[in-house]
Amino acid sequence: MTDTAYNFAYLDEETKRMIRRAILKGIAIPGYQVPFASREMPMPYGWGTGGVQVTAACLTPGDRLKVIDQGADDTTNAVSIRKFFERTAGVATTERTAEATVIQTRHRIPETPLTGDQILVYQVPIPEPLRFLEPRETETRKMHELEEYGLMHVKLYEDIARHGHISTAYAYPVRVEGRYVMDPSPIPKFDNPKLSGNPAIQLFGAGREQRIYALPPFTEAVSLDFEDHPFEASKPDHPCDLCGAEGSYLDEVITDDRGGRMFVCSDTDFCAERRAAGHAGRLAAPYEETAA
Amino acid sequence: MYVAVKGGERAIDNAHAWLAEERRGDPAVPELSVAQIREQMALAVNRVMAEGSLYDPDLAALAIKQARGDLIEAVFLIRAYRTTLPRIGASRPVDTGAMACDRRISATFKDAPGGQVLGPTFDYTHRLLDFALAAEGEPPVAATAPPDETPTPRITDFLGRDGLIQPEPATDAEPRDLTREPLEFPADRPLRLQSLTRGDEGFVLAMAYSTQRGYGRNHPFVGELRIGAVPVEMDIPELGFAIEIGEITLTECETVNQFAGSRTEPAQFTRGYGLVFGQTERKAISMALVDRALRWDELGEDDTGAPAQDAEFVLSHADNIQATGFLEHIKLPHYVDFQAELELVRKLRAEALASRREAAE
Numbered sequence: 001m002t003d004t005a006y007n008f009a010y011l012d013e014e015t016k017r018m019i020r021r022a023i024l025k026g027i028a029i030p031g032y033q034v035p036f037a038s039r040e041m042p043m044p045y046g047w048g049t050g051g052v053q054v055t056a057a058c059l060t061p062g063d064r065l066k067v068i069d070q071g072a073d074d075t076t077n078a079v080s081i082r083k084f085f086e087r088t089a090g091v092a093t094t095e096r097t098a099e100a101t102v103i104q105t106r107h108r109i110p111e112t113p114l115t116g117d118q119i120l121v122y123q124v125p126i127p128e129p130l131r132f133l134e135p136r137e138t139e140t141r142k143m144h145e146l147e148e149y150g151l152m153h154v155k156l157y158e159d160i161a162r163h164g165h166i167s168t169a170y171a172y173p174v175r176v177e178g179r180y181v182m183d184p185s186p187i188p189k190f191d192n193p194k195l196s197g198n199p200a201i202q203l204f205g206a207g208r209e210q211r212i213y214a215l216p217p218f219t220e221a222v223s224l225d226f227e228d229h230p231f232e233a234s235k236p237d238h239p240c241d242l243c244g245a246e247g248s249y250l251d252e253v254i255t256d257d258r259g260g261r262m263f264v265c266s267d268t269d270f271c272a273e274r275r276a277a278g279h280a281g282r283l284a285a286p287y288e289e290t291a292a
Numbered sequence: 293m294y295v296a297v298k299g300g301e302r303a304i305d306n307a308h309a310w311l312a313e314e315r316r317g318d319p320a321v322p323e324l325s326v327a328q329i330r331e332q333m334a335l336a337v338n339r340v341m342a343e344g345s346l347y348d349p350d351l352a353a354l355a356i357k358q359a360r361g362d363l364i365e366a367v368f369l370i371r372a373y374r375t376t377l378p379r380i381g382a383s384r385p386v387d388t389g390a391m392a393c394d395r396r397i398s399a400t401f402k403d404a405p406g407g408q409v410l411g412p413t414f415d416y417t418h419r420l421l422d423f424a425l426a427a428e429g430e431p432p433v434a435a436t437a438p439p440d441e442t443p444t445p446r447i448t449d450f451l452g453r454d455g456l457i458q459p460e461p462a463t464d465a466e467p468r469d470l471t472r473e474p475l476e477f478p479a480d481r482p483l484r485l486q487s488l489t490r491g492d493e494g495f496v497l498a499m500a501y502s503t504q505r506g507y508g509r510n511h512p513f514v515g516e517l518r519i520g521a522v523p524v525e526m527d528i529p530e531l532g533f534a535i536e537i538g539e540i541t542l543t544e545c546e547t548v549n550q551f552a553g554s555r556t557e558p559a560q561f562t563r564g565y566g567l568v569f570g571q572t573e574r575k576a577i578s579m580a581l582v583d584r585a586l587r588w589d590e591l592g593e594d595d596t597g598a599p600a601q602d603a604e605f606v607l608s609h610a611d612n613i614q615a616t617g618f619l620e621h622i623k624l625p626h627y628v629d630f631q632a633e634l635e636l637v638r639k640l641r642a643e644a645l646a647s648r649r650e651a652a653e
């Protein structure tokens with residue numbers, strides 16, 4: 001299955017070494033965006049090239065890889081990236097969170113708690129949390145250097161003044177160990193609490209923007225808020241219609257043209273395992289192996 | 293009843309098979325060969341080599357075939373291939389002054405040693421569809437002459453001899469490599485030129501055009517435009533001398549731009565520089581104009597806030613592979629983010645409606 005024309009996990013060893021150095025630097029300075037010489041990958045920029053390069057640099061032949069997009073293993077881009085590593089690294093793959101040693105993700109943190117033996121690799125489109133307040137990289141780097149985060153607080157305050165709430169629903173910024181403000185990638189803010197104190201290594205790769213950053217295990221990542229407007233990890237106020245889970249993040253599915261809809265776990269592995277264990281939601285069909 | 297969508301893998305395989313069929317088109321029509329594309333779509337091949345940063349006409353032609361003529365897709369194929377190639381070493385700087393010119397024109401002097409050579413240009417063709425091309429046939433044979441052995445020194449060297457144009461300091465320092473290091477600002481001129489030469493032709497053209505229309509105007513003349521072959525030489529450590537490893541076609545444009553000076557500093561022209569793989573004239577001229585616009589700071593000009601003067605803006609957006617990837621990624625699923633926003637909008641609406649109701653009571 002492995003394509004012998006390419007090195008293990010596609011990238012040559014020199015490139016992997018360069019990426020590993022950036023990862024180590026990122027781990028040494030949690031939340032700091034480390035510039036790295038991102039390569040052109042055989043998939044488009046913006047489609048996970050940063051995550052793919054980080055995963056390639058982390059994989060060893062003994063690893064078991066899981067790839068999710070929107071929490072699901074079967075979304076087309078997750079399938080494509082998983083296939084890429086099956087082909088170029090020949091590593092084992094899995095859809096089960098608990099069995100994976102490396103998990104590459106886009107837009108979600110798995111519901112099943114991670115362990116110290118796992119690496120979670122995030123695909124990041126815009127690594128700079130201040131980018132939409134200040135488009136210039138030269139300026140935002142200076143702002144990070146000087147811990148000049150007032151602009152971000154003003155933005156959050158203006159949201160509250162205008163809407164009564166902070167109007168950031170995903171890619172909600174966090175402050176890492178009281179130092180760097182970090183973009184957690186476009187995960188829903190529901191997932192933000194899982195960033196903090198997580199036993200797994202969390203690595204963030206932005207290919208097009210040529211940045212890598214990291215949260216080492218058990219790092220504190222505090223979602224920005226105000227004393228009188230505390231951060232709230234919100235989700236649709238429903239249980240999962242398939243597995244009945246109350247506390248998982250949900251996708252909304254339109255079921256007909258008369259306003260009918262249902263809510264299902266976005267984490268497909270979590271949902272399938274609950275159904276296999278006998279949990280059932282409002283619209284659950286009897287559990288079948290293939291319906292995962 | 294909702295069934296979790298399975299089958300992404302099969303859908304992808306089927307899509308690829310369909311794509312391959314569409315690429316071939318009607319099987320009753322003969323298939324294009326890579327050699328046909330290389331020979332008859334040469335300017336497309338040149339663009340793919342220039343923006344793909346890989347000088348290989350056969351691979352560029354193959355990429356165009358595979359990409360169904362989508363040149364940005366073809367550039368992408370070349371870039372993804374290029375990045376896997378080992379670096380054996382660096383060539384010596386090519387000497388474009390010693391170019392075997394197919395075309396060499398100057399807009400600043402009526403004549404100069406080496407002469408004006410129009411070469412194979414569209415410039416003075418009338419843009420009338422040539423229906424004779426629809427019927428296949430051989431073109432009339434072009435007139436030939438023995439090659440002119442006179443050297444064609446650079447036009448700007450004549451100006452330089454009289455101190456009329458600002459000299460560019462020569463250096464043996466190794467330039468930074470855009471493809472091996474992350475782009476960081478401020479970017480020096482070698483880095484800016486690397487970015488521009490592989491930048492999207494349309495983008496660089498639009499930036500250059502904007503300077504002509506007043507957004508960072510720099511009064512350019514085409515001092516010289518030359519297209520032709522130059523030998524590529526490489527030092528071979530085992531041999532102890534340089535050998536010629538091949539020949540590449542380049543387009544070089546030097547613009548002569550507005551002069552600066554003061555009572556004490558004698559007035560001098562300045563220049564912009566464009567150098568691009570293949571016959572890629574529009575791109576080379578555009579590159580020279582944008583290069584010149586980006587030099588405002590070192591030449592002591594005002595920053596007028598024009599986009600073409602803003603290195604961070606120009607360099608961050610010139611690469612069409614980065615741009616198209618990020619643009620097109622919004623086709624990927626965003627259910628999770630959208631759900632988060634949906635829920636927030638519902639909450640804000642519910643609160644606003646409730647307070648409106650309260651106000652009405």
